[in-house]
Amino acid sequence: MDIDKYLEILRNVRCLTERDTHIICELVKEILVEEANVVQVNTPVIICGDIHGQYFDLLELFKIGGQIPDKNYLFSGDYVNRGHHSVETFQYLLCLKIKYPKNITLLRGNHESRSQTQVYGLYDEVHRKYGNIHPWQYFCEVFDYLPLCALVDQKVFCVHGGLSPQIKSIDQIRPIDRRNANDYEGSMADILWSDPEQDLDGWIANHRGGGQCFGKKVVEQFNHINGLILITRSHQLIMDGYRYEFYKQLVTVWSAPNYCYRCGNKACIMNLDINLEQNFLVFDESQDSTSDIINQKVLPYFL
Numbered sequence: 001m002d003i004d005k006y007l008e009i010l011r012n013v014r015c016l017t018e019r020d021t022h023i024i025c026e027l028v029k030e031i032l033v034e035e036a037n038v039v040q041v042n043t044p045v046i047i048c049g050d051i052h053g054q055y056f057d058l059l060e061l062f063k064i065g066g067q068i069p070d071k072n073y074l075f076s077g078d079y080v081n082r083g084h085h086s087v088e089t090f091q092y093l094l095c096l097k098i099k100y101p102k103n104i105t106l107l108r109g110n111h112e113s114r115s116q117t118q119v120y121g122l123y124d125e126v127h128r129k130y131g132n133i134h135p136w137q138y139f140c141e142v143f144d145y146l147p148l149c150a151l152v153d154q155k156v157f158c159v160h161g162g163l164s165p166q167i168k169s170i171d172q173i174r175p176i177d178r179r180n181a182n183d184y185e186g187s188m189a190d191i192l193w194s195d196p197e198q199d200l201d202g203w204i205a206n207h208r209g210g211g212q213c214f215g216k217k218v219v220e221q222f223n224h225i226n227g228l229i230l231i232t233r234s235h236q237l238i239m240d241g242y243r244y245e246f247y248k249q250l251v252t253v254w255s256a257p258n259y260c261y262r263c264g265n266k267a268c269i270m271n272l273d274i275n276l277e278q279n280f281l282v283f284d285e286s287q288d289s290t291s292d293i294i295n296q297k298v299l300p301y302f303l
Contacts, residue, residue, distance in 0.1 A: 001027075003099045010092045013055070013085070015129055021091065025138040028094045031101050032145035037173050039105050039150040045072045047158060047270045049234030049253040050109065053083025053121065056288035057257050057267065058092065064283045065269050068096055069103040074150055076234040076253070077109020077160035077192070080139070081120035082260055084292060087129055090139060108146035109160040110192040110210065110235065113183045144179040148191050155276055158232045163214050163222055164190030165203050170226050184210045195236060196245050196252070216246045223249055229276065241268025241282045251278070257285040 001023055006016055016024070046065045051058050065071055079093060080086035096104050110116065117123050117136065126136040149159040151170065166187040167173060173191070181188040193211025197204070200215030207213075219231065231250040238254040245252070257267035271279040 003095050006095050007092070010088055010095065013088060015087050016091050018130055018135055021135045022138050024091065024094050024098060025142050027098050028142055029145050031097060032142070032147070035147045037148045037176055037178055038170055039147045041074055041105055041150045041152045043153050043272050043274045043276060045074050045152060045272050047232050047253055047272060048073060048075045049255040050078035051075070051089055052078055052256045052259065053080055053086035053089050054256050054289060055083065055085030055089045055092070056286045056292060058089055060283060060286035061255060061269060064281050068100045072103045074105040074158055075107060076158060076232070077107045078111045078234065079109070080117060080122040081111045086122045086125050087135065094142065105150055106146055107150060107158065107160055108143065108148055108192065112143040112146055114140050115183060148173060148176065148178055148188060152272060153276060155228055156230045156232060156272060157226065157228050159191055160233060161190070161192045161211055161235045162194030162196060162233055163218060164194065165212060166190065168222070168225055196250055198245060219246045219249050232270065237263060237265060239265045241266040242270065242280050257283060
């Protein structure tokens with residue numbers, strides 16, 4: 001196995017073979033099984049939001065932020081679905097995880113699930129590119145192993161969606177059986193699906209059908225109990241690339257520019273330095289991404 005060879009194939013926008021896909025998925029599972037639900041991450045680190053199969057924009061992201069291992073990265077999930085190149089996107093990130101396991105953290109998003117990928121693109125893309133669904137099955141096994149959140153320097157809590165009424169302390173996340181927990185109900189589902197609501201103090205049901213909406217007091221209490229200065233999350237399209245809420249106690253970072261090739265939004269990555277200072281790098285879609293949409297079928301935006 002030659003990871004450098006795999007990376008070169010992917011940089012040329014070609015998928016790995018079914019056999020090689022199986023190999024990298026098995027290797028990544030061996031790495032991820034050793035990672036806790038709450039991954040400990042040190043600064044400096046670059047925090048990224050949703051990618052959604054926009055592979056050329058992922059490559060652009062690394063040009064903007066710097067290459068691994070010169071820079072350390074934390075991705076907040078939603079690597080697949082909606083974009084045209086979910087396969088290449090996920091394969092590329094898995095290869096980086098194998099080559100530089102300490103320099104890249106891959107969290108789980110709500111789209112890293114069997115049900116979401118059967119509806120929003122990955123399943124069909126795999127079938128179209130391979131003629132069978134075996135690579136999709138390999139990917140789904142990896143999804144089950146992805147950690148749920150990260151703690152940067154014990155002060156910044158990073159998650160895909162948000163908080164849960166069942167979780168007051170970060171320690172309550174540690175015993176969750178992430179490989180078998182329900183995707184739509186319970187505390188893991190809340191972590192993957194929940195959203196902040198500006199005009200809310202407590203909790204209400206989320207219109208998405210999974211997770212909760214949570215307000216200012218919830219964030220204040222969670223940060224106080226856990227000694228945090230900030231929650232970072234993704235999960236929501238932000239037209240300017242990032243948005244602070246609740247007096248800068250929470251920030252949403254979005255990393256898929258011109259989402260679904262039609263939304264016209266900026267993308268962003270957030271650099272956390274050793275003093276936990278936050279610096280945002282905003283970028284537009286790559287020229288390659290613009291060229292790629294010609295004659296491609298675009299999936300609608302729903303979740």
